[in-house]
Amino acid sequence: MSEIVIVGLNHRTAPVEVRERLAFPADTVGHALRGLRERDGISEGVILSTCNRVEVCVLSDVGYKGVEHVKEFLAGFHGVPVGELSDHLYHYLGEEAVRHLFRVSSSLDSMVLGEPQILGQVKDAYGYACEFKAIGPVLDKFFTKSFSVAKRVRTETRVANSAVSVSYAAVELAKKILGDLTDKVVMLIGAGEMCELAARHLLSAGAKGILVTNRTFERAVHLAEEFDGTAVRFEELGTHLKRADIILSSTGAPHFILMRKDVEAVIRIRRNRPMFFIDMAVPRDIDPDANEIDNVYVYDIDDLNNVIETNLEERQREAELAEEIVVAEVAGFRRWLDSQQVTPTIVSLRRKFDEVRQAEVAKALSALGEADPKTRKVVESLAASILNKVLHSPIASMKRETDGRSPMEMVTAVREIFDLPEEEEEGAPEAAERPPEQGGTVGRQ
Amino acid sequence: MHTIPLKVTALFYLVGALAYLHFIFTLNERSAKVGRMLLLVGVILHGAGFVARYFAAGYTPITSLFESLSFSAFAIVCVFLAFELRYHLRVLGAFVAPLAFGFSVSAAFLPGEVRALAPALNSNWLPVHVILLFFGNAVFAVAFGAAVMYLLMERELKRKKLGAIFKRLPSLDVLDDINYRCLTIGFPLLTLGIITGSIWASFAWGSYWSWDPKEVWSLITWLLYAALLHGRMTVGWRGRKAAILSIVGFCAILFTFLGVNLLLPGLHTYTNLSG
Numbered sequence: 266m267s268e269i270v271i272v273g274l275n276h277r278t279a280p281v282e283v284r285e286r287l288a289f290p291a292d293t294v295g296h297a298l299r300g301l302r303e304r305d306g307i308s309e310g311v312i313l314s315t316c317n318r319v320e321v322c323v324l325s326d327v328g329y330k331g332v333e334h335v336k337e338f339l340a341g342f343h344g345v346p347v348g349e350l351s352d353h354l355y356h357y358l359g360e361e362a363v364r365h366l367f368r369v370s371s372s373l374d375s376m377v378l379g380e381p382q383i384l385g386q387v388k389d390a391y392g393y394a395c396e397f398k399a400i401g402p403v404l405d406k407f408f409t410k411s412f413s414v415a416k417r418v419r420t421e422t423r424v425a426n427s428a429v430s431v432s433y434a435a436v437e438l439a440k441k442i443l444g445d446l447t448d449k450v451v452m453l454i455g456a457g458e459m460c461e462l463a464a465r466h467l468l469s470a471g472a473k474g475i476l477v478t479n480r481t482f483e484r485a486v487h488l489a490e491e492f493d494g495t496a497v498r499f500e501e502l503g504t505h506l507k508r509a510d511i512i513l514s515s516t517g518a519p520h521f522i523l524m525r526k527d528v529e530a531v532i533r534i535r536r537n538r539p540m541f542f543i544d545m546a547v548p549r550d551i552d553p554d555a556n557e558i559d560n561v562y563v564y565d566i567d568d569l570n571n572v573i574e575t576n577l578e579e580r581q582r583e584a585e586l587a588e589e590i591v592v593a594e595v596a597g598f599r600r601w602l603d604s605q606q607v608t609p610t611i612v613s614l615r616r617k618f619d620e621v622r623q624a625e626v627a628k629a630l631s632a633l634g635e636a637d638p639k640t641r642k643v644v645e646s647l648a649a650s651i652l653n654k655v656l657h658s659p660i661a662s663m664k665r666e667t668d669g670r671s672p673m674e675m676v677t678a679v680r681e682i683f684d685l686p687e688e689e690e691e692g693a694p695e696a697a698e699r700p701p702e703q704g705g706t707v708g709r710q
Numbered sequence: 711m712h713t714i715p716l717k718v719t720a721l722f723y724l725v726g727a728l729a730y731l732h733f734i735f736t737l738n739e740r741s742a743k744v745g746r747m748l749l750l751v752g753v754i755l756h757g758a759g760f761v762a763r764y765f766a767a768g769y770t771p772i773t774s775l776f777e778s779l780s781f782s783a784f785a786i787v788c789v790f791l792a793f794e795l796r797y798h799l800r801v802l803g804a805f806v807a808p809l810a811f812g813f814s815v816s817a818a819f820l821p822g823e824v825r826a827l828a829p830a831l832n833s834n835w836l837p838v839h840v841i842l843l844f845f846g847n848a849v850f851a852v853a854f855g856a857a858v859m860y861l862l863m864e865r866e867l868k869r870k871k872l873g874a875i876f877k878r879l880p881s882l883d884v885l886d887d888i889n890y891r892c893l894t895i896g897f898p899l900l901t902l903g904i905i906t907g908s909i910w911a912s913f914a915w916g917s918y919w920s921w922d923p924k925e926v927w928s929l930i931t932w933l934l935y936a937a938l939l940h941g942r943m944t945v946g947w948r949g950r951k952a953a954i955l956s957i958v959g960f961c962a963i964l965f966t967f968l969g970v971n972l973l974l975p976g977l978h979t980y981t982n983l984s985g
Contacts (some may be wrong), residue, residue: 423737427877441876442867444883536946539882556868560949568870575872 267308268328269407269602271362272335272354273320276376279353287343287350289314291393297342298399304334309401311408313369313390315383317376322366324403332356363407363598367591370411371418372425378580379425384415403605407598414594421590424583427576432463434572435543435564436470439511442541442562445471449510452476453492454502454522456484457515459545459566464492464513476509478502480516503527507534512542514550521552528555543569603676607663610676613685618656622648715759716780716822720814722752723783727811730803734878742800746791749807753787756814760784767824770837772844774825775971779817781840782967785848786810793852797888801879805855835910839903846899847963850935853892854960857953860885864950886948889956893942897935904928927966934959 274287289297289312301310306327313320321339325331336354340347357365368374370387391408394400400408419425428434443449451472453464456479464475475494479485482498489496497505502522506512516522523542528551532540539560544551549565556563564572626648630641663675679685729745732738760781763771771777790806793799863879866872879885907928908918919925938955941947947955 423877438867441863441881442883444881444887537948538946539949559951562867564870571870572872 267324267326268331268359269362270325270331270335270358271320271322271365272332272356273318274353275318278355283353284319286345287319287339294393295397298394298397300342301338302399304338306331306334309404310399311390311394311404313387315386324401329358360595360599364591364595366411367414367594370415371587371591373584373587377429378584381425410598414591418587418590422583422586424580424587427579429573429576431459431569432466434569435463436466438564439467439541442539443510447471448473450474450508451511452509454478454514455516456488457545460513460515463543467511476505506531510540515545516550518550519548521550523551525552525554528561529558532558532561606676610679611660611663614679614683617683617685618652622652715755716814717818719752719756720811720818722748723807723811723814726752727807730807734801734804745803749787749791753784756784769827772840773827773831776817776820776822779813781844783810783814785844786851789848789852799880802855805858806852809851833910833914835906839906839910842899842906843903846896846903849892849896849899850960850963853889853896853956856885856888857956860953889952890942893939897939900932900935904932924966924970927970931959931962931966934962
């Protein structure tokens with residue numbers, strides 16, 4: 266019976282050297298997918314390869330043995346002995362695999378919880394599998410479902426709603442203090458890497474322009490060119506400060522370069538238009554007392570880190586809600602998977618009984634000799650009606666979930682009781698029930 | 711006759727306010743939508759109630775405390791809905807809708823029967839004077855809500871402990887802007903309200919200004935808002951200072967409206983508790 270299998274490793278189970286060795290660069294994925302499909306017992310496959318994880322998802326027709334096949338494939342493709350890999354690899358089967366992919370797509374398994382990139386990477390992996398025709402109906406449904414689960418997690422929880430990096434925290438704060446950033450000017454004092462990054466984020470969030478100043482004027486000019494901004498001489502900082510709404514500072518100065526009274530003077534000239542100082546220097550550049558001035562906000566690197574910390578805690582809380590959504594969606598998908606197995610069994614069962622019916626009817630009719638058409642009709646409809654009545658309850662039981670038993674258990678029992686053949690080509694998945702598009706709500710089973 | 715529909719509208723405002731409060735706690739967009747619908751239905755019923763009472767009484771029904779409180783609630787909801795339409799500031803509902811409920815529910819417990827109009831009130835100036843002032847007050851009520859939100863938000867940002875408020879309230883800039891817009895709308899309404907009142911007084915009592923407690927307090931309120939407007943336009947008062955003055959101004963409005971009537975009897979005492 267076919268089973269979804271995921272084998273892989275991630276940032277938690279393997280160091281970066283191992284992840285590097287097992288990664289599939291984009292130009293090798295097509296070749297790898299072909300190699301994967303050629304293996305016995307693997308009918309569909311998708312390869313997800315990011316800097317933090319490598320995962321191979323397949324539809325295995327040989328159940329658990331599929332795990333070994335994928336491990337051998339991974340080892341063979343990258344030329345690494347299986348023994349060396351085993352410690353780093355994890356594997357998931359059936360319902361566990363479904364849960365795993367749903368969690369990965371929703372970024373609940375990421376290093377930075379809720380980071381948005383992973384969904385795009387899963388979509389790319391799916392895209393490659395489609396392009397190289399490695400995907401079939403089951404994995405196709407599985408992956409598209411995982412996208413909708415990720416979307417649901419995104420809209421129904423706030424797992425990705427808060428900034429968890431210094432530069433995003435700076436942007437988030439700037440927006441809350443200054444509102445719309447489109448008419449705001451950013452000033453960069455010094456050339457720290459983190460400041461540059463924050464400046465870039467502020468500009469991409471819409472800030473209007475950038476002023477750059479540095480002790481070495483050439484460096485300021487160089488940076489200003491990079492940002493399409495204006496360089497300002499360090500000595501003229503005081504006169505240009507009034508133009509800036511957001512000030513990012515990271516000089517190597519041993520003392521404050523802006524004292525409270527300097528800021529007071531500037532805010533007066535600005536007629537109290539608010540100013541947001543982000544001080545990334547250690548030791549600090551801006552007198553923290555300036556934060557007490559009305560309409561002036563001074564955040565140093567520790568303050569920003571505290572903001573991130575709080576946001577991470579919030580994400581953690583929201584992740585619990587997201588996990589509930591995943592649980593409900595896994596149940597929904599499991600039902601669809603089961604229905605995929607139920608339909609061929611029903612077809613098989615009907616066919617077997619139909620053969621019996623035809624044989625017995627033929628026997629009865631020949632025993633009756635030259636019976637009139639009415640008698641023949643009665644015999645035929647008698648057999649058909651007995652067949653329908655007998656089959657009604659096993660078929661209904663297979664379709665129904667009762668007493669916590671999944672339909673799969675019924676399918677297995679029915680196959681054994683009636684000695685049905687293992688493989689059944691008829692009863693295409695299309696005939697089966699489609700999975701619920703929106704999935705169940707939290708708590709619904 | 712007016713009390714039953716008023717209780718019904720008060721109920722709409724209450725549930726509307728609860729929906730907005732639910733929205734601010736859970737950030738569930740649907741709650742804000744429900745809140746807006748409830749306030750809208752409430753305000754329509756309320757307006758219909760006024761029209762009915764106008765025809766029953768034969769004068770604009772803003773003469774007793776019952777009628778004034780009820781009209782205040784009506785004006786606040788109207789102004790809030792207009793602001794929401796313009797600025798999409800749903801969280802404001804959590805601050806303003808309870809105020810509207812407070813006014814309407816206090817009115818609902820006062821005697822509300824229609825009485826004969828005192829001679830001095832029998833004038834066409836009545837609706838002009840009172841409606842201008844009440845809508846002015848309602849605009850300042852919205853400014854009050856925005857000012858409270860500003861102070862809460864500013865406190866979090868200054869203390870650098872960002873929590874629930876940071877996530878839920880709009881930016882300081884937007885809140886300050888709302889405060890300013892309210893001032894530029896509310897102040898002319900207040901001024902015109904006082905001028906029309908003064909003209910009416912000259913007809914009714916023979917003098918434009920008689921230093922009656924209500925007039926004194928109206929002047930104090932006017933001066934407070936005038937100072938705020940002046941400070942904003944010339945010195946660049948904004949943010950925290952503007953928010954605090956806005957709150958003080960609204961307290962003065964409340965005292966002029968309620969405190970004076972209940973505590974300081976004067977010419978304007980048509981609206982005491984006995985109706």
